[in-house]
Amino acid sequence: MIDRLAILGATGDLSARFLLPALAALRAAGHTGDALRVTGASREDWDTGRYRAWAAERLDRHGGALPAGAGEAVLSALDYRRADVTDPADVAAVVAGEGPVAVYLALPPALFPGAVTALHAAGLPEGSRIVLEKPFGEDLAGARELNRLLAELLPERAVFRVDHFLAMTTVQNVLGSRLANRVLEPLWNSTHIAEVDITWDETLALEGRAGYYDRVGALKDMVQNHLLQLLCLVAMEPPLTLGERDLRDRKVDVLRSVRPLTEHDVVHRTRRARYLPGRIGDRDVPAYAEEEGVDPARGTETFAEVELELDSWRWAGTRFRLRSGKALGTDRKEVAVHFRPVPHLPFGPGGKRPGGEGHGGEGHGGKGHGEEARPNVLRFELEPEGLALDLTGIGAHAHELVPLSLTARMEPQDLPAYGRLLLDVLNGDPALSIRGDEAEEAWRVLEPVLSAWERGLVPLDEYPAGSQGPPPHWW
Template identity: 40%
Template sequence: MPTDEATMRLSDVLPVTNPLREGMKRKRAPEPCTLVIFGVTGDLAKRKLLPAVFGLWQDGQLGAGFSIVGVGRASMTDDEFRALVLEALRTSKETDEIQEGSLELFAAALAYVGGDFDAPGTYDGVRSRLAEVESSRGAGRNAVFYLSTPPSLFETISTGLGESGLSREEDGWRRLIIEKPFGRDLQSALALNDHIHRVWEEHQVYRIDHYLGKETVQNVLAIRFGNLIFEPLWNRSYVEHVQITAAEDLGMEGRGGYYEEAGVVRDMLQNHLLQLFQLVAMEPPVAFDADAIRDEKVKVLRSVRAIPASRAHEVAVRGQYGPGALYGERVRGYREEEKVAPDSSTATFVAVKLEVDNWRWKGVPFFLRSGKRLPKKVTEVAVVFRRPPLGLFPGGLERNVLAFRIQPDEGVSLKFSSKTPGQENVLREVVMDFRYDAFGAELESPYSRLLLDAMLGDATLFPREDEVEHAWRLVSGILEAWQKPDAALPNYAAGTWGPDAADELIGPDRRWRHL
């Protein structure tokens, strides 16, 4: 196994393959620390977290003393764990190009602790391994604990860390990263926050939503506040409505049991869609830091008109996909998926109309939608502007649209009208299009960005406790109204853009963007 000295010379032996990416690296590196991943043998860790950490490490952004302690129920030696991690890195589509010799060097940073998460001995083992890597690798007394486990284990692990003293900040810092979903409704979110705070201070808690780690999501703020041509138009005087779409072409892919419990509101609306909504609707922060940005995001949620269960049918539409065709192939309906009840009333599609009662947005509707088995996988934020007050040109004018493509084909486009060549004053839609690949660099993994931010102590892209609670309050009326299985389901065919009621929700003078 390579020595620690060899690990410290990683930047000397690995070539830089992309000069632009090298120039875009963070100027700050985190203090030496250890990442402790609970549930390290699970799907999320193997497909997303480990490749993200490896990419940061291979780029030289984590420092020589960085280490990983994996924690899982399975009994494994360190060497067996290292073999598992290296195989996951070789096979994951998320792994950056592997430089010669880097896997062997990375393996030296890995250690493993096995045991049940409700057994005190497991946490004694974690404490012992932390002390070992801190001593042998110069990892410092700093640690990030990542809960890559089912939500049912969050409280158990938090309590175990607290009772073993691992949450105390004495000679270094301690931070806790919690995966979504953070609760399954308002009451459970309040209870989880209360439980977490018995052990952890709020500044130690990082509730992760990988959507906020996407470059194109962060670009919403950059376009708004970094360009004077857009921000003066970002209000009710010029914007007619806003559409936020997160469409998925996949079905359950073996996750039917989870989806029966969650549904589209918990899986997408309460977190991902509302995060995008807040970034579009928020006021300019007084500074580009965690507190200022998160303050403005919470103000948006507090300004949204409440949706009681009695009004849910007026502003929200649900749907469930039935059998249909996608990409030229027949696909089954939701009720035919594995681990799904044959009479399930779980929604796989949601469209909701939000109204923001503040000075900037009064009267401007925000339409959010997400669904499974739609025609394609695409996430987009579209700001749709008002039409000109006078029709000076023949024919109807289309509205101008500023669209942020979150995924795929990441970029920004602006649609406007231009005169066609010839004697007549005929206008036609044209599009100015910017794609991120113009920079010549691959986009950073969302998990890479967020993991590094957590190690740096930058909570800007992590929802705060009051933000999570306000988000649950906003969707509680919808969840309550949909508890009764009184909707006709399924009500849209796989491969279509959802139920007809979604078109009625957006209104006769508007149309959903068929992306």
């Protein structure tokens, strides 16, 4: 295990909300000890004492219930250096020391190339690793160039392009449910599954993140990485093992199988929108364009939806819909697998048994497809984490169909998602990180959407904050 961690961008939101609590969780669970040292670097003119005070306040706010001593142990492991993360001399001072170091780029994507170039000039000890957050690059060309720079710095196995969704309990359980249960895998294909909705709708609005979000938008912030990763896990062929090569090879296969979107497809199978003023719960929300730090002329979307099809034996004929929106009326974060209806129901209209004997009763032969005979839906609920299966059964009155639902709550993990990812980085296990070719394939899928949206071929719709988003216009 590597015992040195350097965080570039150590005073940002990512460090405050996720990395520091993850380090405390690792310490509390006994995965790290006193040997681990953490150097934070940022442009603020602070010393180590002030950084530790800042970190203590963030741990109190975001760390949850920590065992006695875990937070204090993390704080005592922290050092701080003021640094320009694109300056080789400053970066060399941050990573200086004996033995390999894991360098976490907790930075805006626009700074990745400069920081990687500075690390290359500064030099890293043998066995070091680098960690990059999403989105990886800003387009396909940017991702290719960033991959080139990283290849000059470290071998691919030492590059961790992390996506914390992959370490969530329910996301992992997509694979568990498929691959460990004989009842599901034979049905996991287009013969039985009509469509899959991958949704991340949230009531949160901008929440002070204009500096980042207004330059990215919903498509790059959520769909290009998190939701495409979920698509990979849902649609991949069963891997031989869950080791890094087998798992990542199968994920790349999914992205390569996505049917390229034509200009016509983008116009008719994608939509974008941003929120207007509205009310969510007990709070009034201003229009996105009026939020502090937003440039309305950019036309940044806060809602994005894309429908994809896969050219593969398993999935030909199934639709995959990826959707994410901010400032909506309800939180809905799930993967919903919609099964096709049964081919025949021996019930009459309204779910009741048809009258008459033999085969001649009215309503026989499929007329029982009433409202109550709904197709089954398997839901992987992402937040809160759980599993639900929508079924149809017999109600109190004989032969009357009623909806049934089976639900299960996931046991909480011993580590938060970022804790699991950091542990993999320190241990050198890249299975849950994104390989370079996979990052490029994800951009290839959405390049036609970005191009058409930039040219205004898809209108920027609007929806009131607190609503369910813009109405669909093509299904």
